[in-house]
Amino acid sequence: MEVALSVFVGIFFAVAIYLMLSKHIIRILLGVSIFGNAVNLTIFTVGRVVREVPPIIPEALQTPDTITANPLPQALILTAIVISFSIFAFLLVLAFRTYQELGTDDTDGMRVAEPEGEPLPPLGY
Amino acid sequence: MAAESVDISQAMVTAPATLGDWLVVAPVAIPIVFGAILLMVRHETRLHAGLAIAGLVATLAANAGLLSRVLSDGPQVMTMGRWLPPFGISFTADALGASLALVATLVAVVCALYAMKDIGATGRRYGFYPFMLLMMAGVGGSFLTGDVFNLYVWFEVFLISSFGLLILGSSHRQLDGATKYAILNLVGTTLFLTATAFLYGTFGTLNMADIARKVDALRETGPLMTLTVLYLLAFGMKAAAFPLNFWLPASYHTPSIVTAALFGGVLTKVGVYALLRVLVMLFPLERAVLSDLIAWVAAGTMIIGIMGALAQSDIRRVLGFVVISGVGVMMAGIALGTEQGLTGTVLYAFHSILVMTALYLLAGVMNELGGSYSLHELSGLYRRYPLLAAFALLLVLAVAGLPPASGLWPKVLLVRASLDAGLPWLSFAILLTGLLTTVAMGRVFILTIWRQKADAAPDGAAPAHPTIGYAALAVLSLPVLLLGLYPEPFIRVAEASATGLLDASAYVGAVFPTEVRP
Numbered sequence: 001m002e003v004a005l006s007v008f009v010g011i012f013f014a015v016a017i018y019l020m021l022s023k024h025i026i027r028i029l030l031g032v033s034i035f036g037n038a039v040n041l042t043i044f045t046v047g048r049v050v051r052e053v054p055p056i057i058p059e060a061l062q063t064p065d066t067i068t069a070n071p072l073p074q075a076l077i078l079t080a081i082v083i084s085f086s087i088f089a090f091l092l093v094l095a096f097r098t099y100q101e102l103g104t105d106d107t108d109g110m111r112v113a114e115p116e117g118e119p120l121p122p123l124g125y
Numbered sequence: 126m127a128a129e130s131v132d133i134s135q136a137m138v139t140a141p142a143t144l145g146d147w148l149v150v151a152p153v154a155i156p157i158v159f160g161a162i163l164l165m166v167r168h169e170t171r172l173h174a175g176l177a178i179a180g181l182v183a184t185l186a187a188n189a190g191l192l193s194r195v196l197s198d199g200p201q202v203m204t205m206g207r208w209l210p211p212f213g214i215s216f217t218a219d220a221l222g223a224s225l226a227l228v229a230t231l232v233a234v235v236c237a238l239y240a241m242k243d244i245g246a247t248g249r250r251y252g253f254y255p256f257m258l259l260m261m262a263g264v265g266g267s268f269l270t271g272d273v274f275n276l277y278v279w280f281e282v283f284l285i286s287s288f289g290l291l292i293l294g295s296s297h298r299q300l301d302g303a304t305k306y307a308i309l310n311l312v313g314t315t316l317f318l319t320a321t322a323f324l325y326g327t328f329g330t331l332n333m334a335d336i337a338r339k340v341d342a343l344r345e346t347g348p349l350m351t352l353t354v355l356y357l358l359a360f361g362m363k364a365a366a367f368p369l370n371f372w373l374p375a376s377y378h379t380p381s382i383v384t385a386a387l388f389g390g391v392l393t394k395v396g397v398y399a400l401l402r403v404l405v406m407l408f409p410l411e412r413a414v415l416s417d418l419i420a421w422v423a424a425g426t427m428i429i430g431i432m433g434a435l436a437q438s439d440i441r442r443v444l445g446f447v448v449i450s451g452v453g454v455m456m457a458g459i460a461l462g463t464e465q466g467l468t469g470t471v472l473y474a475f476h477s478i479l480v481m482t483a484l485y486l487l488a489g490v491m492n493e494l495g496g497s498y499s500l501h502e503l504s505g506l507y508r509r510y511p512l513l514a515a516f517a518l519l520l521v522l523a524v525a526g527l528p529p530a531s532g533l534w535p536k537v538l539l540v541r542a543s544l545d546a547g548l549p550w551l552s553f554a555i556l557l558t559g560l561l562t563t564v565a566m567g568r569v570f571i572l573t574i575w576r577q578k579a580d581a582a583p584d585g586a587a588p589a590h591p592t593i594g595y596a597a598l599a600v601l602s603l604p605v606l607l608l609g610l611y612p613e614p615f616i617r618v619a620e621a622s623a624t625g626l627l628d629a630s631a632y633v634g635a636v637f638p639t640e641v642r643p
Contacts, residue, residue, distance in 0.1 A: 020312065025304065028308055029308070032311055032312065035315050039315055039322060042319060042322040042323070043325065046322050046323060046326025046327075047325070047326070072325075073325075076274055076322075076325070079274075080318060083278070083281045084311075084315070086285065087281070087284075087285060087288075087307075091307055091311065094288075094292065094300070094304060094307060097295070097300055098300040098301065101295075101297055101300050102297060102300065102301060107305075110301050110304065110305075111301075112297045112298050112300075113299075113301040113302040113375055113376065113378070113379050114374070114375055118438065119438060119501070120436065120438065121436070121437065121438040121501075121568065121572075122438070122572060125571075125572065
């Protein structure tokens with residue numbers, strides 16, 4: 001199971017990086033979104049995948065008597081999903097506003113903050 | 126009930142938390158509470174500045190109390206939910222985290238003061254002050270947390286607040302800059318999360334103290350080198366180290382000047398702090414293997430950063446590149462990894478937080494008085510505003526590393542440490558950076574303060590009185606001057622931070638007192 005998931009995670013990372021290498025903001029954002037999901041799957045996989053045994057300690061014991069599912073990766077992934085989802089939502093709005101205002105989603109054309117051919121600073125006075 | 130027979134003292138802290146323990150979380154809790162109050166009164170914009178300054182001053186007091194406790198009694202720990210570490214999330218304040226949090230909060234107070242003038246009713250209405258307080262909560266949490274995943278969460282907290290601050294005003298330049306800043310920083314923190322996932326898979330724990338005591342046992346079997354390189358990449362991106370620095374000059378000059386001041390002072394230093402914490406404290410041997418690489422990155426960052434500053438004609442863009450060059454100087458100490466080098470890095474971080482914020486605010490005052498940020502247009506400020514010229518001179522000397530200001534001592538320590546480590550070329554790079562910084566910032570000083578343009582407007586109008594601007598600059602200039610003239614107390618704190626990083630036993634002992642250690 002871990003091997004299959006690892007291959008899957010690898011494909012996710014490859015697709016994400018390929019998309020993020022694009023010049024177009026919308027493709028980069030899709031890449032970022034897949035990147036976040038690749039990381040979530042990584043956390044899930046490194047937390048060891050076991051059968052769906054709830055981590056409940058039997059009444060008479062101090063520690064569980066069988067191997068139980070690890071609840072921590074789920075808590076980590078849930079946190080990461082909430083964060084990446086909210087930031088992705090913000091980025092989508094930001095990208096759309098930028099597209100509306102600047103009229104392009106090509107990063108080569110986005111040179112408002114750093115215009116090309118700016119004059120050098122004064123060399124004397 | 127069977128629950129009554131269970132002895133919970135094996136799993137939970139049974140003693141009540143003392144007032145001093147609460148001090149560990151106060152620097153994070155206070156700004157969150159005030160941020161929430163500010164959101165509730167968002168329509169009453171005239172209350173915002175007072176509330177925000179009160180909240181930040183309270184945070185500053187909590188940070189000062191925490192630092193004095195840490196310096197006298199060693200690292201302070203509070204574990205959330207009363208679970209015994211490593212099961213609960215620990216907040217662990219040591220000298221490094223507490224002192225950086227104190228300096229960062231000081232500049233935040235000054236920025237909140239300056240924002241009274243710089244941010245109008247519209248900016249307040251759209252939440253400048255709540256964003257600022259929540260960002261400081263994130264920064265404070267990053268400095269004080271003792272848990273790697275929690276560090277990631279605080280990174281995201283201050284990152285998303287910084288998006289809000291950066292975009293406030295929605296000019297074309299801001300949209301352009303914020304797009305690049307937001308995407309690249311999100312990629313950086315996602316890389317951080319990737320590294321943390323592998324860290325968890327290797328160690329089975331995320332508590333930094335727990336990692337520090339388990340790292341020796343896992344050195345033979347765990348992929349620690351991979352983890353270290355991933356963390357170097359992720360935090361290097363956050364700290365704007367060459368060649369991962371391109372988001373910073375694309376965005377830091379676009380927002381309002383007080384936002385730029387806060388970002389330039391505080392945010393990159395969080396990345397440097399994370400590098401110190403993870404590379405130096407958790408993975409010292411792996412850092413030693415990478416030290417040549419880090420040294421080259423450091424030299425590249427400082428030289429290329431300052432070369433960028435030389436080519437700019439907008440003061441804010443000059444300062445953006447100077448921030449990058451300072452990150453390079455701090456990374457030199459991380460590359461060396463010796464006590465003296467790390468002391469220099471920590472001291473440089475104090476200096477850099479204060480001076481970069483002060484320089485951005487100085488640019489703001491210059492714009493207020495001279496009506497521009499451009500070196501082509503600003504001129505003749507000395508004749509009408511001699512006090513401004515005095516502040517400018519002090520800050521230019523400070524950033525260039527010349528006496529009597531704060532930049533001298535950290536550079537002395539770092540040059541000395543790199544000579545002792547047998548890396549003369551690294552000390553040469555630091556000195557060359559100092560020279561080029563003197564040229565770049567000296568030119569800013571000469572052109573804006575001394576130059577008298579022939580076509581300048583006659584001195585007819587009454588000169589303006591930027592009271593708030595001068596007050597903000599004075600509050601920041603005082604510690605800058607103090608660090609230059611009487612550096613011993615600062616060096617002592619930096620030294621305590623460096624020894625705490627190199628020998629983590631006090632840090633580990635504070636989280637795991639001997640009686641519960643297995």
